[in-house]
Amino acid sequence: MHFYQVIIGTEILNRRRKDRHFDFLTEELLRRGETLYASFVIEDDKPLIEKVFQLVKSDPESVLFSFGGIGSTPDDLTREIAAKVFTGAPLKLHGEAKRRILQQFGEEAYPHRIHMAELPQNAGLLDNPVNNVPGFSIDNRFFFTPGFPSMAHPMVREALDRLLPHARPLVRRTFTALRSENDLIEMMQKVPGNVSLSSLPAFCGDKRIAVISLSGKEEESVEKWYKAFIDFMKERNIPWVEGDRHDDPDLCHADD
Structure with a gap:
C-alpha cells in the first residue's frame, strides 16, 4: 500500500x-x-x-x-x-x-x-x-x-x-561508518528490494561519515544484509559503530 x-x-x-x-x-x-x-x-x-x-x-x-x-x-x-x-x-x-x-x-x-x-x-x-x-x-x-x-x-x-489487523513493526538495524558513503556504494548496490536502505551523509569536523539504516518486515533478511555490510567493512578496514552516531562529538576521533 x-x-x-x-x-x-x-x-x-x-x-x-x-x-x-x-x-x-x-x-x-x-x-x-x-x-x-x-x-x-x-x-x-x-x-x-x-x-x-x-x-x-x-x-x-x-x-x-x-x-x-x-x-x-x-x-x-x-x-x-x-x-x-x-x-x-x-x-x-x-x-x-x-x-x-x-x-x-x-x-x-x-x-x-x-x-x-x-x-x-x-x-x-x-x-x-x-x-x-x-x-x-x-x-x-x-x-x-x-x-x-x-x-x-x-x-x-x-x-x-x-x-492492518495483524501488522508488526519494521525490523531496523543502523550503524555509522566512519568513512564517506561513497566507500559503501558497492555494497549498497547489492541490497535487494525487500530490504529498505537509507544512507545519510554527515560530517565530523572535516571528516565525512555515513549513517546506514536497513529495515524491512523480514527480520532474517535485515540481519543477513546487516551482517553482509559488517563483513564488507571489515574486509576494507572501514571503521564503524553501532547506531546513528552522527551527532556524537567523540565519534570524530574514534579511528584516529
Whole structure:
C-alpha cells in the first residue's frame, strides 16, 4: 500500500496553527511496519485540493488520510471535493451521521451543523470520541478526518487497525561508518528490494561519515544484509559503530 497524507489548512501554511499530523501518522505507520509514501500540506483551495485528490486516486495502490475541511463553514471544502473525485456523484445525507449529529447537538444542529452529515455516497463512518460528529471513508481506502488532532488521531488508529489487523513493526538495524558513503556504494548496490536502505551523509569536523539504516518486515533478511555490510567493512578496514552516531562529538576521533 502507498500511504498518502493530505493536510488541508491555510492556517498551517501561514503559521497560525502548528501541524501535529505528520509526526503522528508516520509514527503510527511505523508501529505497523509501514511508511508514508507522500505528504502534502495545502491551502483551502478548491482546485488545488481536487488536483491532489486526483493524484492520489490515480495510484492504484494508494491509501489516503486527509486531515481538515470536513466541517460546516464556507472554507470546509473536503466533503464536496471528495465526493466528486472519488465517487463521481454529489453529496448525500447519511442517515447514521445525521443521527449522531442530532444526538450530540439536538436542535442546535440546525441550520449549519447538520450539513456535516452530507457525505459521499456509500461512505463509511469513523468514530469521533470528542463530539460524536463522524469522519468518513470511501471504499475503506480513502479516509477523511477533521483537522483537530484530538478528533482525527483516534479515527486514524481506527482505520489502520481495520486495514492492518495483524501488522508488526519494521525490523531496523543502523550503524555509522566512519568513512564517506561513497566507500559503501558497492555494497549498497547489492541490497535487494525487500530490504529498505537509507544512507545519510554527515560530517565530523572535516571528516565525512555515513549513517546506514536497513529495515524491512523480514527480520532474517535485515540481519543477513546487516551482517553482509559488517563483513564488507571489515574486509576494507572501514571503521564503524553501532547506531546513528552522527551527532556524537567523540565519534570524530574514534579511528584516529
